[in-house]
Amino acid sequence: MQNRITHLFNIQYPIIQAGMVWASGWRLASAVSNAGGLGIIGAGSMYPDVLREHIQKCKQACNKPFAVNVPMLYPNLEEIMEILVQQEVKIVFTSAGNPKIWTPYLKENGISVVHVVSSVKFAMKAQDAGVDAVVAEGFEAGGHNGREETTTMALIPAVKEKISIPLIAAGGIASGRSMLAAMILGADGVQVGSRFVASYEASSHELFKQMVVDAGEGDTQLTLKELTPVRLLKNKFFEDVMQAYAEGASKDQLTELLGRARAKRGMFEGDMEEGELEIGQVAALIHDIKPAAKIVSDMVEEFETAKKEATSL
Numbered sequence: 022m023q024n025r026i027t028h029l030f031n032i033q034y035p036i037i038q039a040g041m042v043w044a045s046g047w048r049l050a051s052a053v054s055n056a057g058g059l060g061i062i063g064a065g066s067m068y069p070d071v072l073r074e075h076i077q078k079c080k081q082a083c084n085k086p087f088a089v090n091v092p093m094l095y096p097n098l099e100e101i102m103e104i105l106v107q108q109e110v111k112i113v114f115t116s117a118g119n120p121k122i123w124t125p126y127l128k129e130n131g132i133s134v135v136h137v138v139s140s141v142k143f144a145m146k147a148q149d150a151g152v153d154a155v156v157a158e159g160f161e162a163g164g165h166n167g168r169e170e171t172t173t174m175a176l177i178p179a180v181k182e183k184i185s186i187p188l189i190a191a192g193g194i195a196s197g198r199s200m201l202a203a204m205i206l207g208a209d210g211v212q213v214g215s216r217f218v219a220s221y222e223a224s225s226h227e228l229f230k231q232m233v234v235d236a237g238e239g240d241t242q243l244t245l246k247e248l249t250p251v252r253l254l255k256n257k258f259f260e261d262v263m264q265a266y267a268e269g270a271s272k273d274q275l276t277e278l279l280g281r282a283r284a285k286r287g288m289f290e291g292d293m294e295e296g297e298l299e300i301g302q303v304a305a306l307i308h309d310i311k312p313a314a315k316i317v318s319d320m321v322e323e324f325e326t327a328k329k330e331a332t333s334l
């Protein structure tokens with residue numbers, strides 16, 4: 022499978038594993054890259070020294086291209102960006118921030134830059150900022166998300182109409198069938214998050230992985246729009262947030278309720294009651310925990326089957 026995305030990243034399949042806090046360390050990223058996709062180390066949950074170690078281990082575990090995702094909501098950004106250059110990372114996905122700030126620095130250092138957006142307006146801004154490709158992420162996606170609630174189905178064709186650089190679709194994609202649908206809508210590749218949480222190599226807690234497998238339709242919801250909108254599994258913490266809304270909580274009260282490191286507590290430490298559990302709607306279609314390489318090969322196989330089926334339409 023060859024197209025603008027496989028050429029840009031020098032990979033076999035246009036399947037990109039999303040950078041996800043507390044899930045995507047070097048084990049997952051290297052497994053996906055070794056399988057022919059693009060693995061991403063999620064720097065959001067890593068202090069600078071931890072990130073350096075993960076990059077080095079990823080290089081040892083695979084000799085194929087991989088990327089690092091930097092959500093720009095965390096501190097130590099300058100140090101993180103310096104590490105990426107020093108460690109000769111070749112591809113960086115930035116998210117949750119302004120692409121104008123870091124894209125020139127990364128590009129000057131020979132790094133391909135991709136920015137994650139949730140609207141046409143920001144896709145155009147990212148293109149103007151000089152990024153090499155855009156990830157457009159629909160409302161179905163897990164974790165931090167756009168306020169406008171634009172679904173992948175509506176977002177991808179709208180972004181495609183307005184940008185000329187390669188487009189990667191994200192949000193609700195966990196199978197070859199949805200990958201084909203996204204590419205028919207205009208995407209050159211797909212970014213897949215939730216499906217890779219339920220993999221052997223994800224660093225997420227086993228209880229969280231199992232909860233993803235057990236999740237059904239309607240078990241996730243986007244909330245906390247006043248802070249940073251986030252799609253969560255409905256657990257006790259989620260119900261506490263709903264209760265706070267019912268009582269008319271202010272932004273400060275919501276911030277206080279969220280506290281610090283809730284995401285780590287839930288997804289990494291396995292506190293399924295009090296922790297924050299970020300996953301996409303597509304969790305309802307994930308029924309097993311399997312090796313990352315099998316996720317990639319199953320997607321490719323399903324994609325080819327669905328493509329053949331589509332010719333009879």
Ligand code: NDP
Nearest residue numbers: 065066067068094097245248249250251281282283284285
């Ligand atoms: P928090 O901001 O609550 O806490 C920081 C977490 O990141 C800790 O678990 C910490 O690890 C880890 N970490 C990794 N690298 C660093 C670093 N360089 N400096 C400090 N901490 C680091 O983390 P979240 O991931 O929950 O949230 C991140 C951001 O997103 C915040 O701005 C938060 O307000 C926002 N957010 C908003 C939400 C919402 O409104 N819906 C939901 C979740 C987050 P350790 O515990 O080992 O110190």
